Amino acid sequence: MTSDLTNNLIELEREKVLSEVKERLNQNEDPMKIFEECKQGMELVGEKYKKKEYFLAELMLSGDLFREAMELIEPYLGEKKVEGDIKGKILLATIQGDIHDLGKNILATLLKLEGFKVYDLGVDVNPDIIVEKVKEIQPDFLGFSSLLTITFDPMKEVIDKLKEVGLRDKLKILVGGGITTPLVKDYTGADFQTIDAMEGVQYCLEIIRTRIVVKARGGI
Template sequence: MKELANALRDLNEDKVHELVDAKLAEKVSPIDIINECNEGIMAVGELFASEKYFLTELMFSGEIMQSVMAKLEPLIAIKSAEGQIVGTVVIGTVAGDIHDIGKNIVINLLRSHRFKVIDLGVDVPTEKFVDMVRTSGTKILGLSALLNTTYPEMKKVIDAIETAGLRDQVKIIIGGTVTSENVRDFTGADAFANDAITGINYCKSVYESFSK
């Protein structure tokens, strides 16, 4: 792992910021910086899983990552092109799950690609997703989940959209480290993404297909 990833894994907040600042000064792109931080935070996850780190460390890693994002987000937003909105995306983290760092990165990037994003937040009940799909008329719903235990929640939301008669008007993409082709199949989603760029490309392709 690289120095920045190591510093995040070791929860050395000062070092993390020092390295982020140095990279920004060298004109390294915010996305590359986020990717390197992700490597570090994944390592924190592994240390937590193997009981070398505990909840306090997990929380601290989240705080460091959020402070890095506070620095990088405005730089991503600056790139946002002026002009017509590409389309709307409704997004939220499903019930039972409060992870939102990855979701917020996706939102930021979508906005910088001129999407209007309706962020429902974390631990979002099924009915809220259904209501927002209905009232916003969005063509894309994004569900974020980082816990294995929340696969059934994603399925519950998608089933509820179907029951409400809205399934034909909306494409559903699930995202988060736990998602895979198997989870997509289980939940009945249209697509999955383990990274923000794949998600953004999918959203673009959906709205492009509608404008043809």
């Protein structure tokens, strides 16, 4: 049984969602409960997307609506944390020469909703900066967003440099964006390629799940 707030978020009823959140906060309702209902709405939107009932448009609209709701809820949370356990850390970048950030931003939103800590380096990022950030942050994943073929060599350069400094095997690397194909995965030396942000999220979740299982069985 889902609440009206959850259902309205799923149905992208922006005014209804925001006015209900405001009203319930004004009535001193537990902000965590309101947050959980919004979060459930986002999870169900994700389910609909996986079942191809929803499209990228609905993912974007619900993500933005959730962001707006959170802006209202957060001041009421005080010391309470809504993040829960961080599932993993991911570093995202659009590499040097490319200023497109649409796909990267969508992926970042979806990953945050799934509990990942996202470090977004922005667009037109120098390969050396990415290598330095990997050293500093030690992420579980590195994700490249690409819309231009001129990014293939700089992405490969980063991965080669990570090999040189012994960091390549400590993380999984994703390449995504309309111009990428399996050929790009092989050329750059990445682990995963997709043109669908949700597939990228599923890949990260699967890797984390596998690690948990391996750890539970006494592996590394």
